[in-house]
Amino acid sequence: MNQTILILGAGLAGLAAALTAAEQQNKVYLISAMPSERAQSVMAEGGINAALDTKGENDSPEEHFWDTIRAGVYLADPNAVRALTDAAPEIIRRLVSLGVVFNRDMHGNVDLRNFGGQKKKRTAFAMSSTGKQIMTSLIQAVLRWENQGSVIRYNDHTFVTLIFNHDNRCLGCVVRDNRTQKLLTLRGDAVIIATGGMNGLFGSTTGSLLNTGEVTAELFRLGLPIANGEFVQYHPTTVPCSGKRLLISEAARGEGGRLFALRTGTPWYFMEENYPELGNLMPRDVVSREIWQILNVPGEKRAVFLDMTQLPLDVMEQKLGDLVDDCMTYLHIDPRREPIPISPGIHYFMGGIQVDESHQTLFPRLYAAGECCCQYHGANRLGGNSTLGAIYGGIVAANAALPEVANSLNDDFNAFAEQTLEDLRQRASSLQLGGRHFPLPGIRAELNAILLDSLGIVRDGPRMEAGIRAIGRLIVEKVQGNYDPAFEADENLNMESLCLLGKALLLSACNRRESRGAHTRSDYPDLNDTDYRRYSVAQYRGDEILIHLEDIPQKR
Amino acid sequence: MHIALKVRRQENPDSPSFYQIFHYEGNPEDSVALVLNRLNNLDSLTDLTGRPANRIHWECSCLQKKCGACAMLINGTPRLACLAFLGDLAGKRRMITLEPLSKFPLISDLKVDRSILFENLKHMKLWLEEDASMNTWTHDSQYQSSRCLMCGCCLEVCPNFRPDGKFAGAAAMTAASRLMEQAVYDGHRKDLLKKFRQFYFEGCGKALSCQKICPLELPLEDLLVQSNAAAIWHR
Numbered sequence: 018m019n020q021t022i023l024i025l026g027a028g029l030a031g032l033a034a035a036l037t038a039a040e041q042q043n044k045v046y047l048i049s050a051m052p053s054e055r056a057q058s059v060m061a062e063g064g065i066n067a068a069l070d071t072k073g074e075n076d077s078p079e080e081h082f083w084d085t086i087r088a089g090v091y092l093a094d095p096n097a098v099r100a101l102t103d104a105a106p107e108i109i110r111r112l113v114s115l116g117v118v119f120n121r122d123m124h125g126n127v128d129l130r131n132f133g134g135q136k137k138k139r140t141a142f143a144m145s146s147t148g149k150q151i152m153t154s155l156i157q158a159v160l161r162w163e164n165q166g167s168v169i170r171y172n173d174h175t176f177v178t179l180i181f182n183h184d185n186r187c188l189g190c191v192v193r194d195n196r197t198q199k200l201l202t203l204r205g206d207a208v209i210i211a212t213g214g215m216n217g218l219f220g221s222t223t224g225s226l227l228n229t230g231e232v233t234a235e236l237f238r239l240g241l242p243i244a245n246g247e248f249v250q251y252h253p254t255t256v257p258c259s260g261k262r263l264l265i266s267e268a269a270r271g272e273g274g275r276l277f278a279l280r281t282g283t284p285w286y287f288m289e290e291n292y293p294e295l296g297n298l299m300p301r302d303v304v305s306r307e308i309w310q311i312l313n314v315p316g317e318k319r320a321v322f323l324d325m326t327q328l329p330l331d332v333m334e335q336k337l338g339d340l341v342d343d344c345m346t347y348l349h350i351d352p353r354r355e356p357i358p359i360s361p362g363i364h365y366f367m368g369g370i371q372v373d374e375s376h377q378t379l380f381p382r383l384y385a386a387g388e389c390c391c392q393y394h395g396a397n398r399l400g401g402n403s404t405l406g407a408i409y410g411g412i413v414a415a416n417a418a419l420p421e422v423a424n425s426l427n428d429d430f431n432a433f434a435e436q437t438l439e440d441l442r443q444r445a446s447s448l449q450l451g452g453r454h455f456p457l458p459g460i461r462a463e464l465n466a467i468l469l470d471s472l473g474i475v476r477d478g479p480r481m482e483a484g485i486r487a488i489g490r491l492i493v494e495k496v497q498g499n500y501d502p503a504f505e506a507d508e509n510l511n512m513e514s515l516c517l518l519g520k521a522l523l524l525s526a527c528n529r530r531e532s533r534g535a536h537t538r539s540d541y542p543d544l545n546d547t548d549y550r551r552y553s554v555a556q557y558r559g560d561e562i563l564i565h566l567e568d569i570p571q572k573r
Numbered sequence: 574m575h576i577a578l579k580v581r582r583q584e585n586p587d588s589p590s591f592y593q594i595f596h597y598e599g600n601p602e603d604s605v606a607l608v609l610n611r612l613n614n615l616d617s618l619t620d621l622t623g624r625p626a627n628r629i630h631w632e633c634s635c636l637q638k639k640c641g642a643c644a645m646l647i648n649g650t651p652r653l654a655c656l657a658f659l660g661d662l663a664g665k666r667r668m669i670t671l672e673p674l675s676k677f678p679l680i681s682d683l684k685v686d687r688s689i690l691f692e693n694l695k696h697m698k699l700w701l702e703e704d705a706s707m708n709t710w711t712h713d714s715q716y717q718s719s720r721c722l723m724c725g726c727c728l729e730v731c732p733n734f735r736p737d738g739k740f741a742g743a744a745a746m747t748a749a750s751r752l753m754e755q756a757v758y759d760g761h762r763k764d765l766l767k768k769f770r771q772f773y774f775e776g777c778g779k780a781l782s783c784q785k786i787c788p789l790e791l792p793l794e795d796l797l798v799q800s801n802a803a804a805i806w807h808r
Contacts, residue, residue, distance in 0.1 A: 051632065051634060051642060052687075052691060052723070054640060054641055054722060054723045055632070055634040055635070055640040055641065055642045056634075056640075057634070057635070059635070059639050059640055060635050060637070060639050060640070113705065113707075114704035114705055115701065115705065116701055116705035116715075116751070116752070116755045117719075118712065118715045118716045118719050118751070121707075121709060121712065125707065125709060143716065143719075144716070146639075146720065149639060149719070149720060150716065150719050150720075153719040153720075153721075153748075154719070157694075157699060157700040157701065157748070157752070158700060158701070160694055160695060160699065160700050161700040161701075161702070163695060164695050164698070164700075172688075172691075196680055196681075196686075225634045225635050225640070226610075226633055226634055226635075226636065227634045259603070259604050259606065259607045259636050259637070259655065260607045260610055260611070260636065261636050261637075263637060343637065343638075346638070346656070347637060349602070456616045456617065458613070458614040458615070458616070459616045462614065503627065503628055
């Protein structure tokens with residue numbers, strides 16, 4: 018073996034895949050817009066779940082499995098989730114051996130904290146900067162292979178499109194060098210997409226601006242199905258700030274923080290009152306919905322607060338020190354002294370590129386892992402399962418790709434690559450002939466506004482249909498035949514794909530006439546297992562977006 | 574508040590550079606990163622004199638001091654744009670100057686090529702080859718060392734760092750300090766210590782300007798003392 022794997026994205030999923038492939042003597046091209054240090058994964062805060070059972074609570078991967086399945090309201094692949102929760106303890110041990118500086122308990126074990134939707138302490142953490150600490154060690158682990166020449170980084174490169182043959186077999190991809198703006202064709206025996214969530218569709222999220230959703234949009238245009246796109250996670254505790262939403266980690270509540278609203282001038286601890294068992298640590302969809310209901314009483318001006326003032330100072334310092342620092346810097350609030358006014362904000366996409374249990378997409382030799390794909394989280398993700406799912410998904414995708422690509426293809430890569438470039442040129446020049454010159458940022462802002470309005474925490478049919486019509490109008494009036502010369506050809510071409518992807522999320526949401534997990538409809542408030550305990554799948558075929566429901570695999 | 578933003582523009586390394594001034598109306602708590610994003614998202618960007626201007630090239634990812642992308646010279650000082658606020662910067666003239674970091678090759682406008690930061694890590698063999706050992710005594714400094722953003726501010730102010738020189742600077746020392754704690758086996762540990770002496774210890778003049786400038790206020794002096802203890806004095 019010495020196959021070449023192309024990995025797009027250098028966050029947790031991309032690095033885990035690169036490490037896995039390199040350790041098995043494969044060559045990896047690791048392609049990302051910026052170095053790994055800038056990836057959204059460094060922003061992951063609260064922790065990573067694994068049933069390590071070091072707290073004398075009799076925890077097990079089985080219980081982790083059921084918590085994940087239940088929080089996802091039975092919309093996740095049970096076999097994939099079971100494999101994930103079984104692998105989790107070993108992943109933590111591997112991360113420890115790679116040097117990740119997790120918080121430790123008094124016995125020297127990796128410490129575990131409480132997290133939403135889970136009754137047992139199962140979330141390993143490093144203060145509230147778990148993602149950053151894991152990334153630092155993974156980056157160094159991959160650096161060793163970079164030094165040997167088996168991982169070659171293409172930092173500062175943007176994915177443009179896939180190269181594939183007549184059977185949709187993936188042969189490589191076209192990327193753009195962000196410095197010279199030249200297009201490059203890269204041949205790969207397999208391609209792993211690990212490009213993160215669709216933040217760019219909504220604009221204002223807790224995540225990174227690098228996660229534009231453009232890769233997912235381009236793959237959708239090429240015919241790859243998007244599964245469960247309607248499931249968008251609103252994190253309960255965020256604050257609008259600096260043109261984004263500042264996340265107040267779930268760790269705040271995991272360590273004892275309480276949510277309250279002011280009712281006739283006195284604090285009302287609504288979560289504790291309404292959910293006596295888990296209280297403030299209900300799954301995120303439930304907490305966000307409760308907050309939304311309080312904030313959206315017509316004719317009343319209400320506010321919801323996160324209160325950490327009663328937490329012991331040593332907990333604030335040793336487990337939440339960086340959270341305190343972020344609040345002081347960006348909100349000018351000292352959470353040790355005063356409650357923080359919060360509201361829910363977009364944080365994670367449960368849906369994405371459809372993959373099977375081994376992270377393979379519809380196209381042979383094309384894989385997807387991490388937030389960009391739809392796997393593990395069903396209708397609502399548990400806190401602490403994203404970092405785990407990204408790392409595990411990257412490992413699984415690489416392991417699945419390696420044996421398959423051992424048989425090299427005889428395809429004439431150069432001919433297909435040239436054909437792809439020619440197709441790009443033609444599409445770009447026909448766009449330029451359209452004669453429209455609307456600026457892309459303005460179009461993006463319109464798309465963001467439509468999606469934020471129609472895919473809120475609580476949705477309804479008329480509003481979503483209005484959103485679908487608005488995107489349709491936007492495409493016809495401003496996107497088709499539009500070329501903004503301030504941007505590259507591929508960015509101009511991608512604008513319509515982004516609109517189509519946004520429309521696909523809305524169509525999936527409209528089609529699901531029930532309320533489940535993060536998808537709450539005021540016109541269909543009940544769960545409907547008979548009709549909808551199935552995946553939503555959106556696929557673009559030529560001129561239209563088709564939506565259908567697919568059965569979830571049976572548990573083996 | 575009203576702000577004039579003076580930005581050094583240079584389309585590519587070979588083109589001439591010039592300064593361009595932009596108007597911005599905002600709040601004292603707005604960060605420079607927010608301002609740059611707002612300007613770049615305008616339908617058409619014009620300078621103070623009303624002339625159309627190209628979008629400003631710069632790097633940005635997280636907007637909350639977790640990724641290090643947006644390091645630049647702000648009023649002559651290297652800082653993160655997401656951690657520099659108008660109210661603190663504007664002064665009486667209500668003018669803020671943005672320039673690219675000067676010790677790294679320019680790519681365009683405020684964007685520079687910081688590859689050398691990552692190359693240095695490779696030269697110093699900054700990884701583990703065996704399982705990490707755990708030392709609870711140094712847990713906190715290991716945690717601090719892993720926080721480094723690789724933004725490059727420390728190299729910008731360092732009197733000893735030159736882009737064409739051997740000295741790797743504080744960013745590499747930070748990573749080394751943790752790995753020297755975690756690598757206990759002879760082979761690679763010896764390499765780590767040797768490379769540390771070669772690429773760091775021999776070049777560091779202990780000016781500690783790195784510690785003063787670090788956007789995360791990492792305890793670089795402590796990490797340095799520990800690293801030297803391990804690599805030079807063998808504790």
